[in-house]
Amino acid sequence: MLPDDMDAVFLALGHRDRRRMLDLVRAHPGCCPRDLEDQFPFSRIALLKHLRVLERAQLLHSEKQGRQRRLYLNVVPLQLIHERWTTDFSSLWAGKLTRLKYQVETTSTPSKRKQKHG
Amino acid sequence: MLPDDMDAVFLALGHRDRRRMLDLVRAHPGCCPRDLEDQFPFSRIALLKHLRVLERAQLLHSEKQGRQRRLYLNVVPLQLIHERWTTDFSSLWAGKLTRLKYQVETTSTPSKRKQKHG
């Protein structure tokens, strides 16, 4: 997964209403934008834009059916991120080590750097 | 974890350079902003701002030591999100079911809604 794609996913998730949209679509696969409309405090247009953000991040997939657009959750990006982060931050996600801060362990001294002026 | 806090975490992660900062701090716990400076294409001030974003999201913790500020990774927010999402999207994260789209399963018909004009 490219960094830009990962940006898109995290940014898409960085909005509570968008997360709620995912929840709703998961709970009602195949629902349409119109169905979600009442659930949010903003206009239909704003809703459509949020859905676009989720689609760009590939968290949602949609297909046109008649005059409606039906929405489906796509969990692949979530799975890829999960994999990536359980690999890179392996022990950290695990939750088995419940130390609050990483510093408790190996704490390195800040490197003494060369002076710049020479 | 409050929705706003979760927003902060996801938004903080939605930038490749900030993710790289986390990687670096994880690899060098206790390092200082100055140590990270050369690693990024932007100015020191920009770096400081990014670090603030990560601190606001509580992904980084810092403590002043002399004239330096030492940085530490805090994995708690990651763990909390991981928990939340493995609960809510439980089967989805798992990766065991590798269906590409969720729609393959229970697909509900979009609800026929009451007409508005009455």
Added chain:
DNA sequence: AGCATAAGTAACTAAAAGGTTACCTATTTA
């Protein structure tokens, strides 16, 4: 045919993000 509905586009506004330069403060250390 003709109206109601679902969706999409355009154009605009306000606020937030991401960056900059210039300047200030506080510790080291030669």
Added chain:
DNA sequence: TAAATAGGTAACCTTTTAGTTACTTATGCT
């Protein structure tokens, strides 16, 4: 003590986000 260094603020600029209203398009139904 004085210079170099690490960090922090202020003020500003540009781009992106998030929202709006107004209008258009296309489908479905009576």
